[in-house]
Amino acid sequence: MPISDSVHAFVAHGFVEREGAADGPLAGLTFGLKDLFDLAGTPTGAGNPDWLASHPVPTETAPIVDLLLAAGARLVGKTHTDEIAWSLNGENAHYGTPENAAAPGRIPGGSSSGSAAATAAGLVDFAIGTDTGGSVRLPASYCGLYGLRPTHGRVPIDRAVALAPSYDVVGWFARDPVTLARVGSVLQEPIQEPAAPTRLLIADDMFARAGEATRLALASEVERVKALFGAIEHVEIAGAAAPDWRNVFRVIQSAEAWEQHGDWVERVRPNFGPGVRERFEAASKLTADEIAQARAMRNQIRVRMETLAPPGTILLLPTTPGVAPLRGTPEPELNLFRAKALEMLSPAGHAGMPQISLPAARVDGLPVGLSMIAARGQDEALLDLAVAWGS
Numbered sequence: 001m002p003i004s005d006s007v008h009a010f011v012a013h014g015f016v017e018r019e020g021a022a023d024g025p026l027a028g029l030t031f032g033l034k035d036l037f038d039l040a041g042t043p044t045g046a047g048n049p050d051w052l053a054s055h056p057v058p059t060e061t062a063p064i065v066d067l068l069l070a071a072g073a074r075l076v077g078k079t080h081t082d083e084i085a086w087s088l089n090g091e092n093a094h095y096g097t098p099e100n101a102a103a104p105g106r107i108p109g110g111s112s113s114g115s116a117a118a119t120a121a122g123l124v125d126f127a128i129g130t131d132t133g134g135s136v137r138l139p140a141s142y143c144g145l146y147g148l149r150p151t152h153g154r155v156p157i158d159r160a161v162a163l164a165p166s167y168d169v170v171g172w173f174a175r176d177p178v179t180l181a182r183v184g185s186v187l188q189e190p191i192q193e194p195a196a197p198t199r200l201l202i203a204d205d206m207f208a209r210a211g212e213a214t215r216l217a218l219a220s221e222v223e224r225v226k227a228l229f230g231a232i233e234h235v236e237i238a239g240a241a242a243p244d245w246r247n248v249f250r251v252i253q254s255a256e257a258w259e260q261h262g263d264w265v266e267r268v269r270p271n272f273g274p275g276v277r278e279r280f281e282a283a284s285k286l287t288a289d290e291i292a293q294a295r296a297m298r299n300q301i302r303v304r305m306e307t308l309a310p311p312g313t314i315l316l317l318p319t320t321p322g323v324a325p326l327r328g329t330p331e332p333e334l335n336l337f338r339a340k341a342l343e344m345l346s347p348a349g350h351a352g353m354p355q356i357s358l359p360a361a362r363v364d365g366l367p368v369g370l371s372m373i374a375a376r377g378q379d380e381a382l383l384d385l386a387v388a389w390g391s
Contacts, residue, residue: 003076007099009118011035013043013052014078018065024072025186029179032118032127035078036085037062038159046161047083047111049094050270062159064128064170064187071186076124079114083276084261085130085163087111088138088338089325093273097327102144103366106324109139112171116143119173126174126183132163133249134345136171140357141369142324145173146180146386151376152352155187164256167249167349177358177386184383197374197381199313200229205236206317206344214322214368217361221370225316228388235308237315238301242343245301249346251294254283274331298350305351311375314385317344319357319369348373356382358389 002015014035020026035045038058045052065075080098082090090113091097098117100108108117112129116139119127129136131149140147148171155170162168170187174180202222207215226232238245257280264270265280272280309315321340325333348355353373360370374382 003123005123007101007117007121007123008096009079009098009114009121009123010077011045011080011095011114013045016042016075016077018069018075020069020072020074022072024070025182026068027072029073029125030076031068031073032077032079032115032124033065033075034112034115034127034129035081036130036161037065037128039065039078042078044161047081047085047092047095048270048272050268051084054264054268058159060159063156067186079118079127082111082113083272084161084257085111085132085135086257086276086279088134088341089275089334090139091327100143100324103142103324105327106366107142107327109142109324111135112139112173116140116145116173119143119145119175122175126172126179129171129173130157130160131169131171132167133253133342133349136173137319137345137355137357137369137371138341140173140359141319141367144359144367145175146177146359147171147173147357148180148184148379148382149348149355150184150188150379151354154189154377154379162260164253165260166256167253177383177390181383181387184379188379191377195312196384197312197314197378198229199231199233200226201233201235201309201313201315203237203315203317204234205239205242209242209321209340209344210318211322213363214318217363217368218318218370221360222316225370225372225389228385229314237308237317237347238343244297245346245350246339246342248294248297248301249342249349251286251290252298254279255286255291258283258286275335301347301350302352305347305353306375309353309373309375311378313375314381315373317371317373319371320344323363323366323368352376354379354382356386358386
């Protein structure tokens with residue numbers, strides 16, 4: 001039976017269902033799939049009508065879908081995304097904005113906007129998104145959800161429209177930590193179980209970047225997390241260099257996006273909405289020296305992050321600077337908020353580390369998330385901590 005889409009979470013061409021196996025670890029659960037992933041016989045739209053019109057209908061299905069179906073989950077449709085996944089807002093100029101059930105009148109966050117909106121509204125038990133610069137973590141914060149950005153490369157992302165492959169990961173949302181962990185056990189290849197982390201680092205610079213209301217709202221939850229650890233320290237992740245870290249991300253993401261899609265952009269001349277149009281234009285003008293310098297600095301950032309958070313250590317920080325902005329907020333204002341958010345979201349992406357967002361608090365009745373970052377391959381530790389925190 002087709003799903004009743006009360007929040008405009010699903011794309012018009014994506015009202016499709018795929019039954020899962022009769023039993024399995026996800027039996028009885030339903031999920032939505034971001035419209036970047038291929039589903040045999042169903043178009044992949046990538047949030048842009050010109051992409052939809054200029055690409056053939058896939059004949060193969062993304063491996064993650066097969067994994068979820070084999071585990072018993074049932075797919076109920078494909079969900080909205082920002083254009084080519086290149087935004088953090090969730091306001092698509094062509095297809096509209098999914099409604100944020102946790103913060104009515106406000107954006108759901110992007111680019112995994114439909115997946116977050118569907119989960120927050122209870123239309124699905126969990127939903128699949130992607131995260132390049134924060135597109136699972138930020139919507140999770142805005143929509144009051146659990147959301148995981150896994151270790152880069154840990155979950156297969158084949159047959160998905162790429163944006164910046166050295167940052168792109170599959171991510172997912174759920175309303176409770178147990179479901180989030182169940183999905184992780186299916187999507188992630190088992191590795192040797194690490195010892196439970198014992199050291200917590202509180203990222204003072206990232207808390208300083210959040211608004212005062214966010215810091216105050218999260219204070220009691222920080223104390224709850226601290227109670228799960230033996231050793232507590234205060235650190236700075238990037239300090240005054242946070243804008244430089246953001247710029248490194250901007251340059252590398254843009255270079256990789258142009259490498260992936262520049263030929264298509266020049267051939268098709270697609271109609272892009274505000275923000276995405278300007279980002280592709282700027283990407284086309286990057287120089288080799290700019291890109292090389294950014295990649296060299298990223299290597300330094302990766303070393304910094306690995307040194308700061310080795311196995312057994314968790315970094316604690318706000319997920320976003322504040323609550324979801326109002327729908328229709330002027331683009332310049334959104335860009336300022338986006339820049340501050342990227343300063344908080346880019347460290348994990350630079351290092352390929354997993355990060356989980358917890359629906360920790362509310363500001364004026366609106367959700368804000370609290371995040372934990374772990375060393376690469378320590379995804380299960382984050383999921384276990386989420387279950388412990390949420391119990």
